[in-house]
Amino acid sequence: MKFFYKNYHKFIISFVLLGVAYHYFNLGTTNINNFIEISKSKKNIQLGNLKKEEWVNKNEEKQYKLLEKEIANIEIIDETLNIIEKDIEIDNEDKKNKDQNKIEKIFVEKGQTFSLILNKQNINKKYIQNIINTTNKIFDLKKLKIDQEINFYYTKNNENEFFFNKLSIPLTFKTEIIVEKIDNSFVAKSVSLPIITEKQFKNVIITNSLYESGQKFNVPNAILIDLIRLYSFDVDFQRDIQKNDKFIIYYDTFYNEKRREVAYGDIVYSNLIIQGKEIEYFIFETSEGFDYFNKEGKNVRKALMKTPLDGARLSSGFGMRKHPILGYDLMHKGVDFAAPKGTPVFAAGNGTIEFAGRNGNYGKYIRIRHNNSYKTAYAHLNGYNKGIVRGARVKQGEIIGFVGSTGRSTGPHLHYEIIFEGKKINPMKMKLPSGKSLKNEELEKFLVHSSNVYSQIIEKLN
Structure with missing residues (x-):
């Protein structure tokens, strides 16, 4: 892509220069000479100091404007060439870094031990036991599972040979183990990875089941399962849901930029609309932790679920x-x-x-x-x-x-x-007792919170 970008700009510059040459060929050699002289000394010319009174001839005034325009074009060309030169420098630096460094990613296979994995890598044998002992201090290697990812980092030395300098073991979405060579020894540490949080909004029309319709609108499976569990207190998914009902869902998504992974958090807001009737839930933190409440501040969780399984x-x-x-x-x-x-x-x-x-x-x-x-x-x-x-x-x-x-x-x-x-x-006909209702200060905080969420939802719908 970079190659195309660079050559594309070179083509444009060549085309502009050809256009300028053709233009001045028609104007005559005198104008070309004047243009060249002005171009060579453009840094010393202060066009703002020229007095237009001196250009008494209308033809000369026209030429003045033309020359002013062409000087601006040359400055644009110079600026474009500078950008291309910088791109070439960056590209060369990237290529140099790529040539100097490499990463080998492996996944633990059945029967493999950490020692066996290290011995298969281009690592000096005298360091292997040191790496094992250092890693074991913060991570029990006996818990190394099949398909666990391990990344090995290598750098070129002066003899143009790659040598091992670091490894990483991603443990969870948010943490990884780093084992790094410092002098002739190794240091291990657990690192918390930067996480980017974004809220996702989906407005789904139900054409068959809630679950299948959600999948068509790219709602993650984990979020759909949470949604079904949440509404299973109030909804019989086999009898209540009908075609063209819909649901709105607003949920947290976490991005691990380093490994470009995705995880899903809580459902912030949901609204299941069945035959025009809205069932809205908000997540809210009380003194007892996070839970879900309707718009009046009543806990939506009941004593028992009507349907204790998904999609049945x-x-x-x-x-x-x-x-x-x-x-x-x-x-x-x-x-x-x-x-x-x-x-x-x-x-x-x-x-x-x-x-x-x-x-x-x-x-x-x-x-x-x-x-x-x-x-x-x-x-x-x-x-x-x-x-x-x-x-x-x-x-x-x-x-x-x-x-x-x-x-x-x-x-x-x-x-x-x-x-x-x-x-x-009969589970389908029993009247389930509601959970607790928010009161006093907690209710006031909840109403402010739900109002803020409403504002975000309205913005998304518009």
Whole structure:
């Protein structure tokens, strides 16, 4: 691209010079000589001091203006040539640096140790143990995982040979380990990388499911999953969402400029518009931490979630039905969500694992006690998430297991029950208690915050 840029300007300059020569050929050799004399001495001429009274002849006054214009053109040409010369210098410097330095990026493969990786690099063998010991001081090399990125930096010496001077191990989006050669030893340090934060705005029309429509508008999967979890307290995604409903979402995006990576933060504002009805949520920091509130300052989180998994289809409701295996009518004391095997299942609310294991026709089964009144149950699971055992504490939205077809089941699905004071109730019809409402000073701060967010949203919509 730089090559084209340079030659493009050279072509323009050549074209201008040819135009000037052709112009003065038509004017005559006298004008050309005058132009050359003025061009040679242009630095010493102070055109502003020339008195136009001396140009009594109209033809001479016209020539004066022409010469003034041509001097300006020559100055532009000189300036353009200077820019090109600087570009050439920068390009040569970049090429020199590229020739003097190189980076080798590798990814840890199965069975590789840090020592084996170092030995494959162009590193003096006497330094390898020093590098290992130094790195181990701030990072446990036993935790080096498959596909971990490691960058090796080399610089040319006076003998025109590359020698190793540094390595970097990106640990997270925000941090990396640097091991650098200083004199004849190595120093390791953990470095916090500069992060650029930007807010992204999406206005999405729903044509099929919320999730699929969001993907078409390039809403990141992580943000879509957070959005579904957030609205699962108030929305039945299978029944409530209709074609041409829409949602507005405003969220944080983090850019790691050094490695050009992207991560996603919180949803700052969301508005799900279902058949003209708006359901707005704002994130806000209270004394208890960040949470989501509606425009009146009421916490949108409820005691329990209606749908404890993403993107599932309600395949069987609560009530009497013909049993798909037994063949006769039987009370179905829960709801079934059809979903692919392995789909994550979330805890419907904060609570304690009361049971986790096989439970007869339910197959692999989990039951959570949320308070003195409510329990939830999850059946036909394929398996349990790590740490899900009796007595373990779980938080709302935490993955507890995975959809399966264990027990008496015709295919992968989640059987979900809500038990209120010992009685199984219909999850789709229960009235969920709302979370806390903001009051006094916190409410005043929230209203100011939501007003500021509204201003940003209106600006984006316009």
